[in-house]
Amino acid sequence: MAAMWAASRPSSSVADGAVVEIDPALCLPSAIADRVPDVTDESFNAFMEQVREEGQHTPILVRRHPSRNDHYEIAYGRRRTRAAMALGKPVRAVVRDLSDAELVVAQGSENLARENLSYIEKAHFARNMEQVGVAREVILKAMGVHRPDLANYLSVAEAIPGPVLAAIGPAPKVGRPRWLTLADRIRAATPEQVNTALASPDLAGKASDERFAVILAALTAPPARKAKPRAETLKDAKGVKFARVERSSDGMRVTLEEKAEPGFANYLAERLPEILAAYRQSKG
Structure with a gap:
């Protein structure tokens, strides 16, 4: 495919800002990803058909690749480049002499405005810029946000x-x-x-x-299981079990053994108000 558009290879003679037709195979994405791949993106096929029928409406923006001869680096327009590649057509591009910071700002400004990046894509775009050492001021300009917003993006992307x-x-x-x-x-x-x-x-x-x-x-998270009540058996001086006490975060449950001491349950129930009053008096 490269031979089809050999005349569109990078050349120092191409004027800055010129619009040229380039072999899309020579256009490499920016090192800072702003998109999260989605294999279920059906909108791309519709976009590709639009390019097939109507042509490419807007040129992409590239610079001469800083480390690969005869290649370009895309500031924005990867989707248009991908469509051109799939259709076997050259991609129309504006070639500009961009610094690293200018490339990032152009990439962010265009993509955030035109491509409707999702929240998580914006968050990871910010984090990807930070990870490669882009200055915070440049990130803020590329994202078009204030410092608190950027901090939120970075915290989500990190998580x-x-x-x-x-x-x-x-x-x-x-x-x-x-x-x-x-x-x-x-x-x-x-x-x-x-x-x-x-x-x-x-x-x-x-x-x-x-x-x-x-x-x-x-x-x-599954609902937290309530801890089983802690059970305690009470025995009298002769070792006869007469009550079972169960303590939990909700309170305490006392079960009396009627056979061990007949009538004690009624006796205790009748005196509970007195016991409560005595307890409250003891607390002052």
Whole structure:
């Protein structure tokens, strides 16, 4: 395929800002991922058919690749590049001389505005930038957010393990509160429970938002079991059992053995008000 558009290989003679047609195989994605792959994304096929019928409406933005000769690095337009590749067509691109920071800002500004990144994609885009050493000020500019918002994105991205994110995908309808709930459940779960959730057969054939719901439900903590009451047997001086006392967080239960001391139960019941009054008096 590269030979079809040999004239569109990177060249220092191409003017900065020029629009050219490039072999999509020569266009490599930015090292900082802003998308979470989703194998169930059916919208791409519709997008590809639109490109087939109407052509590519908007050029992608690239720079000459800093470490691979004869290649470009994509600031934005990976979806358009992927469609061109699948259709066997060149991709229209604006070639600009971008610094690393300018590439990141252009990538963030365009993708966040145009591509409708989901919450978790924005969170991981921010984290990916931080992990490769992008300055906080550049991240803020690329994300178009304030520092507290960025801190929230980073905390959520840090809390969701890579295998969980890969199994769920972008989950476009899931916002921060539900991702935080999932993060809490992951922290409370054992590794075995997380692995079992990720291996659930209910994930098969589900869309990304539905996969999120399946994993969230699978990691729902079971209701805490009430501790069994602590039981104590009471015996008289002769060693005869006359009562059983059970203590729990809810209170205390006393069961009297009627055969051991007939009438004692009625005697105790009648004097409970006196015992209560004496107890309260003892407390001052």
